[in-house]
Structure formats: C-alpha cells, structure tokens
Amino acid sequence: MTLRVVGAGLGRTGTHSLKLALEQLLGGPCYHMMETFGRPDDLPVWHAAANGEMPDWPAFLADYVAAVDWPACAFWRQLGDEFPDAIVVLSTRPSADAWWKSANDTIFQVSQREIPPEHSDVMGAQLAMVKDLLANTFTPDWTDEDAAKRAYEAHNAAVRAAVDPARLVDWQPGDGWAPICDALSLPVPDRPFPHVNTTADFRAMIGLDA
Numbered sequence: 133m134t135l136r137v138v139g140a141g142l143g144r145t146g147t148h149s150l151k152l153a154l155e156q157l158l159g160g161p162c163y164h165m166m167e168t169f170g171r172p173d174d175l176p177v178w179h180a181a182a183n184g185e186m187p188d189w190p191a192f193l194a195d196y197v198a199a200v201d202w203p204a205c206a207f208w209r210q211l212g213d214e215f216p217d218a219i220v221v222l223s224t225r226p227s228a229d230a231w232w233k234s235a236n237d238t239i240f241q242v243s244q245r246e247i248p249p250e251h252s253d254v255m256g257a258q259l260a261m262v263k264d265l266l267a268n269t270f271t272p273d274w275t276d277e278d279a280a281k282r283a284y285e286a287h288n289a290a291v292r293a294a295v296d297p298a299r300l301v302d303w304q305p306g307d308g309w310a311p312i313c314d315a316l317s318l319p320v321p322d323r324p325f326p327h328v329n330t331t332a333d334f335r336a337m338i339g340l341d342a
Contacts, residue, residue, distance in 0.1 A: 138212050142231070144225070148164060157316065176257070182206070182261060202266075221315075240280075
C-alpha cells in the first residue's frame with residue numbers, strides 16, 4: 133500500500149471521524165494518534181522525527197493508505213513530498229477559538245497529566261513524544277492560549293501556501309464526503325459521514341471527568 137491521503141489538519145479538527153471515513157473510502161487503515169496505543173514500537177520513531185530525525189516514511193507507513201491527526205500532521209511537508217500522488221487534506225475548525233477550546237479541553241489536558249508509575253513505560257513514552265512533538269513542530273508555548281491559536285493559524289496558512297491548490301482539500305467536518313470523494317475520484321457513499329470523538333467522548337474515554 134501507499135499513502136493516498138496526507139492529513140495536514142491538526143488534532144481536534146475532526147480527524148478521528150476523518151480516519152473512519154477514509155478507511156471506508158480506501159479500504160485500508162488510516163494512521164491516527166490512536167494507532168500508537170496498539171503500536172508502542174512506533175513511539176520512538178515518532179519521537180525521533182519530532183527531534184528532527186526522519187524515518188523511511190514509505191517503509192514506516194507501508195501498512196496504511198492514509199495518515200491524519202498528530203503525530204503525522206506535523207510532517208505534512210515530508211509526507212507530501214514522499215507521496216506526491218497523495219491528496220493533502222487540511223481539516224480545520226470554523227475558528228481558532230473553537231479549535232483551542234476543543235484541544236485544550238482534551239489533548240492538551242491529557243498531555244499535562246502525571247503518568248501513574250504503573251503505566252510509566254508506554255504511557256510515559258507516548259507523553260514524552262507528544263510533548264516534544266508539540267514543542268518542536270507546533271509551538272513551545274502550546275499550553276498558552278494566544279500562542280497556541282497563533283500557531284494553529286500559522287500552520288493552516290503554511291499548508292495553504294505550500295500545497296498546490298489542485299492537490300489540496302481544505303475541509304471542515306460539516307463538509308462531509310463530497311470534497312474528499314471528488315479529490316479521490318470516488319463515488320460519495322450512501323451513508324452518513326462518521327461523527328465520532330466529540331469532546332465529551334474524548335474526556336470520558338480518557339477519564340478526564342472521573
């Protein structure tokens with residue numbers, strides 16, 4: 133397999149729903165941060181990439197037809213170059229304020245938690261990777277609202293400026309199937325677009341409200 137979709141959108145822009153949609157469209161797995169829970173050997177590879185040491189992307193992602201969400205979205209330039217026939221999907225929220233609220237209520241809170249000693253191996257490695265990823269590829273001040281919103285806007289602007297418009301799908305979850313199917317030359321499925329992993333879903337899954 134080879135990547136047919138490079139997801140450039142940051143986490144909390146409908147990426148889990150997008151993952152499920154792309155898997156339905158393309159008939160293969162889509163990489164998402166959730167993959168790292170079942171693939172702990174991937175963590176040092178992503179951590180090294182966050183610190184500037186890129187892997188052999190085709191070999192590393194050989195089992196996937198698409199990649200969305202962090203950590204992959206941090207490397208949209210490299211993945212776009214490595215897979216020139218892939219479309220680039222920039223998933224966004226309606227505003228930086230909406231994105232910040234969702235991100236801060238979920239992934240940023242999780243990323244600041246202390247890891248229980250009994251889970252310090254894999255969870256500790258994941259947390260260390262995420263912190264370096266955010267600091268090195270997003271903004272060192274990712275816990276600061278103003279800095280994070282500026283970084284969000286700058287990230288989206290950089291994607292729009294760099295990617296050929298003929299290749300770019302600028303997408304929000306409410307846009308549904310059509311823009312993605314058009315870009316992939318695939319028919320629109322006769323089923324609703326997936327809608328999963330709301331803020332409430334995420335907080336319940338990760339125990340933030342426990």
